[in-house]
Amino acid sequence: MSNEKNMPDAKVMVDIFQKMALIKASDERFLSVIKSGRIAAPYYSPRGQEAIPAALAVNLNQDDYWITIYRGVHDQLAKGVPLRDLWAEYAGRMEGSCKGKGGPMHITHPESGVMVTTGIVGSGIPIANGLGWASQLNGDGRVTICCFGDGASNIGAFHEGLNLASLWKLPVIFVCQNNLFGEHTAYANSTPVKQISDRAAAYGMVGVNVDGNDPVAMWGVAQEAVARARAGEGPTLIEAMTFRFNGHNLGDTGECIPKEQYDAAVKRDPFPRYRTRLIADGIANEDELAAIESQISADLDDAVEFALAGEEATSDELLYDVYAEKIKG
Amino acid sequence: MSSSPEKMITGSQATLMALDEAMAADEKVIVLGEDVADREGGGVFKATKGLSTKYGDQRVRSTPISEQAIVGAAVGAAIAGMKPVAEIMLMNFITVAMDQIVNHAAKIRFMSGGRTGVPLTIRTTTGAGAGTGGQHSDMLEAWLAHTPGLKVVVPSNPIDQKGLLHSCIMDEDPCIFVENTLLMRTRGPAPEPGHITPIGKANVVREGEDVTVISYGRPMSDVKAVADKLKEEGLSVEVIDLRTIVPLDEETVLNSVAKTKRAVIVHEAVKSFGVGAEVATRINEELFGQLKAPVVRVASKNTPVPFAKSLENAFLWSAAEIEVAIRTTLN
Numbered sequence: 001m002s003n004e005k006n007m008p009d010a011k012v013m014v015d016i017f018q019k020m021a022l023i024k025a026s027d028e029r030f031l032s033v034i035k036s037g038r039i040a041a042p043y044y045s046p047r048g049q050e051a052i053p054a055a056l057a058v059n060l061n062q063d064d065y066w067i068t069i070y071r072g073v074h075d076q077l078a079k080g081v082p083l084r085d086l087w088a089e090y091a092g093r094m095e096g097s098c099k100g101k102g103g104p105m106h107i108t109h110p111e112s113g114v115m116v117t118t119g120i121v122g123s124g125i126p127i128a129n130g131l132g133w134a135s136q137l138n139g140d141g142r143v144t145i146c147c148f149g150d151g152a153s154n155i156g157a158f159h160e161g162l163n164l165a166s167l168w169k170l171p172v173i174f175v176c177q178n179n180l181f182g183e184h185t186a187y188a189n190s191t192p193v194k195q196i197s198d199r200a201a202a203y204g205m206v207g208v209n210v211d212g213n214d215p216v217a218m219w220g221v222a223q224e225a226v227a228r229a230r231a232g233e234g235p236t237l238i239e240a241m242t243f244r245f246n247g248h249n250l251g252d253t254g255e256c257i258p259k260e261q262y263d264a265a266v267k268r269d270p271f272p273r274y275r276t277r278l279i280a281d282g283i284a285n286e287d288e289l290a291a292i293e294s295q296i297s298a299d300l301d302d303a304v305e306f307a308l309a310g311e312e313a314t315s316d317e318l319l320y321d322v323y324a325e326k327i328k329g
Numbered sequence: 330m331s332s333s334p335e336k337m338i339t340g341s342q343a344t345l346m347a348l349d350e351a352m353a354a355d356e357k358v359i360v361l362g363e364d365v366a367d368r369e370g371g372g373v374f375k376a377t378k379g380l381s382t383k384y385g386d387q388r389v390r391s392t393p394i395s396e397q398a399i400v401g402a403a404v405g406a407a408i409a410g411m412k413p414v415a416e417i418m419l420m421n422f423i424t425v426a427m428d429q430i431v432n433h434a435a436k437i438r439f440m441s442g443g444r445t446g447v448p449l450t451i452r453t454t455t456g457a458g459a460g461t462g463g464q465h466s467d468m469l470e471a472w473l474a475h476t477p478g479l480k481v482v483v484p485s486n487p488i489d490q491k492g493l494l495h496s497c498i499m500d501e502d503p504c505i506f507v508e509n510t511l512l513m514r515t516r517g518p519a520p521e522p523g524h525i526t527p528i529g530k531a532n533v534v535r536e537g538e539d540v541t542v543i544s545y546g547r548p549m550s551d552v553k554a555v556a557d558k559l560k561e562e563g564l565s566v567e568v569i570d571l572r573t574i575v576p577l578d579e580e581t582v583l584n585s586v587a588k589t590k591r592a593v594i595v596h597e598a599v600k601s602f603g604v605g606a607e608v609a610t611r612i613n614e615e616l617f618g619q620l621k622a623p624v625v626r627v628a629s630k631n632t633p634v635p636f637a638k639s640l641e642n643a644f645l646w647s648a649a650e651i652e653v654a655i656r657t658t659l660n
Contacts, residue, residue: 065409099442108441115408115445120432126398127433130405130413137359137387137411144405157428160398167393321443322477324501 008219010283012058016215017278018292019054023074024271025296026083027246030073030090033304034250041090041104045246046074048213051270052177052240053078055218056145059226060113065131065144067116067124070105071244075147080112083303093310100313101321121182122152125161125174132170132235143229144172151182153196162237166203171229173222174237177212179244184256197239205237212240213270243268336519340512343487343520344376344452347494348414350523352384355412358498359388362399362416362452366391373418374454374513396422400429400451407449408437412498420455420507421464423473434503435478449504450497456509456547456597457634457645466510466634468546468598473505474575474607480504480528481574485549487517489572492526500528509547509597531578533585537567540658541585542651543608544595545571548627551648552595559655566655574604579611586612590621591658595651600628622658627651 008016027047033039049071057078060066068075076086081097089096090104097109105119115131118124128146135142152158153176165172176196180187193199200207206228210221218240225236243265247254254262278284319327338346351358360380364372369391371378381389392399396417403413417423423430430451438446457466474481480502484490490508497504534549535556544552549570556566567585571578586592592612594605605626612624627650635641 097442098440098444101442102440106440108437108444110444115405116433116437118433120428123401123428123433126401126429127405127408129398130402130407130411131409132405133359133390133402134406134409134411137406138409157397157401160393160395161401163393164395164398164402168390321439321441323438323480324446 006220006223007216008058012219013278013283015058016051016054016219017274017284017289019057019078020050020215020271020274021293022296023050023054023077025293025300026073026077029300029304031246031250038308039091041092043104043250044071044248045244045250046071048243048245048265048269049074049177049179051215051218051274052175052212052242053147055215056175056222058219059222060143060145062113064113064142066114066147067118067128067131067144068114068147069117069121069124069149069152070119071149072107072117072147073104076107076109076114076117079114081107081109081114083299084306085109087303087307088310091307091310092312093307094313094317095306095310099317122148122155122157124148125152125157126164128172128174129161129165129168129170132165132172133168135171136168141230142171143226145175146172147175147177149182150176150178150180150187150191150196152176153199154182154190162200162203162205162235165235166205169232169234171232172235173225173229174235176237176239177242178239179242181244181248181256183248186256195239197237200237205235207237207239209239209241212242213268213273215270215274245269337516338487338519339514339516340487340490340508341374341376341514343490344494344508345378346520347491347498348377348380349383351495351498352380352388357410357412358414359406359411360414360416361390361392361402363394363418364391365389365416372416376452376513377416396425397429400426400434403449403451404429404433404437404447407447408445412448414450414452414498417451417453419465420453420469421467423451423453423469430473430479431476435476438502439478446501447503448501450494450506451504452494452506452508454508454510454513456511457629457641458511458547460636460638460641461510462636463633468507468596470505470507470574471598471603474604478503479575481507482528482572483507483546483574484572485512485546485570488520488524489526489532489570491520492524493528493572495525496528504528507546512547526572529573529576529578531581532570532572533567533581534570535566535568537565537589539565539589540591540593540655541567541569541589542593542595542655543569543571543582545574546597548595548597548646551646551651555648555651555655559652564655564659577608577611582608583612583615586616587619590619592624593627593651593654593658594624595627595646597629597646599631600626601631603628625654625658627654
């Protein structure tokens with residue numbers, strides 16, 4: 001689906017790189033800090049899926065909405081959740097985006113448009129429709145991105161949600177990040193259709209299959225879907241083909257992934273390929289990219305230090321936010 | 330209580346009155362559900378009839394038969410600042426949407442550390458007595474009351490139905506508003522325009538000295554009738570209509586039982602693991618040493634709701650059971 005005539009300009013291509021580098025470096029840091037025991041948290045690595053949210057996010061405004069899932073830290077970073085807020089939430093501190101009450105699977109940061117992160121597969125889809133309906137009513141021109149995995153296309157919420165979105169022509173973009181595994185079950189063992197984007201036809205919706213490891217192709221598909229949504233022409237189902245290198249969650253031994261499949265995926269790893277491409281195409285030089293990576297590393301140092309120095313909630317905090325009014329102990 | 334004695338309306342009309350006033354007062358109030366728009370007849374109970382014509386088909390939207398999609402859309406719209414009122418036609422159908430209700434509507438405020446809230450209302454109708462059998466009649470309020478983050482409201486008459494629904498719609502938190510199938514068609518005194526009943530405030534509908542009967546929803550009429558009958562014998566029964574299950578007006582209940590020293594709890598939902606058990610426990614925890622008799626529950630039997638009239642009557646509570654429970658407690 002890459003449209004060579006409609007390439008992102010050099011600044012956008014570097015912006016995409018910056019987001020991908022941020023996601024990758026943050027992932028590596030999460031793994032090392034959690035393994036070191038300094039933060040105890042469940043972790044669902046997005047390593048390998050960086051290009052998808054990075055290329056989506058550069059097509060969006062800050063006030064556009066985004067809904068994601070437990071494997072969503074790449075989406076949150078791409079949309080702009082600050083590192084300090086994110087890391088402090090993983091550390092369970094009051095300075096976290098959700099005061100430590102949500103944790104990794106429920107990151108919420110409305111200032112950057114991240115409205116819901118759900119731990120229930122497929123559940124974000126019906127909620128995205130509500131954000132889209134509100135935008136329709138308000139006439140605010142916002143679009144809602146709703147990310148989920150290939151596993152989510154087999155749950156009932158997908159059917160109900162996509163049907164309603166198409167019926168109401170909602171400004172929602174459904175992004176299936178197909179990493180070829182739902183938990184530990186391979187795509188072919190859970191899904192009888194060749195590709196999930198084909199399912200869009202059942203809802204009278206535009207469905208697009210794209211190489212989610214190619215940031216430029218992903219950018220083009222995202223641009224078209226965003227334009228369609230903003231024009232009031234309804235939702236799009238994007239299936240972005242990708243791979244998750246670190247299994248389902250931290251601790252997954254990866255035994256369900258055949259070695260040949262893994263090795264082939266390494267060759268399509270989006271990050272090193274894109275980095276090489278930017279230099280080869282003269283978009284940026286090594287020093288410029290290294291400077292971006294260096295800044296990210298420093299920002300991560302700061303975020304980790306900030307998170308670990310954060311305040312632990314007192315038990316009284318439990319009584320807030322159950323309802324708008326504090327409950328009795 | 331504000332009422333027009335000369336005017337009588339049904340539960341459905343009370344709901345419509347609340348929706349109409351709320352939509353007129355606040356353009357953030359929006360309605361969705363199966364058949365709710367006028368093109369589809371304004372709802373199976375006609376409780377939304379006229380609203381789409383008056384407020385437009387963008388604010389009042391009929392949906393496919395997709396309960397997850399209905400509640401999910403309400404959750405999303407609420408997060409974005411709207412005040413959605415979702416109709417789940419019958420309470421058994423909330424089972425299809427429980428993920429959205431329990432995992433999302435109820436928890437999003439907490440899980441986001443208060444960054445987002447979900448000010449939605451789910452109206453749903455239910456209750457046995459109309460021969461609708463096992464999947465159209467269940468009273469499931471205890472399930473929802475067991476989930477922190479939800480408010481659960483069950484009106485017993487048109488004045489409260491109007492006033493409580495208004496409060497639910499304007500509340501900052503998710504409210505489950507349980508209407509009764511038979512009461513939707515039963516006339517009662519009408520509220521004045523603008524009438525509001527606060528959430529969390531029980532109603533002492535009969536003052537008495539000898540025993541407290543605590544109830545809510547459709548059994549309230551039997552409870553009042555039994556109280557009036559016993560009054561003729563010189564027995565003084567205090568009657569409390571809870572109106573709201575969550576938050577429970579513990580203060581009104583405990584003050585009353587501290588006075589009467591005896592309590593009977595009556596509800597339509599099946600007896601086991603229900604609201605009655607919770608209320609009884611709170612009374613026991615606070616007033617055990619003062620009670621003159623064990624707290625007694627009257628409720629529907631622990632079976633699915635049956636179809637046959639004879640079985641349905643056997644399943645439901647009865648005025649006779651309420652009377653026996655009160656007399657037992659007094660002896």
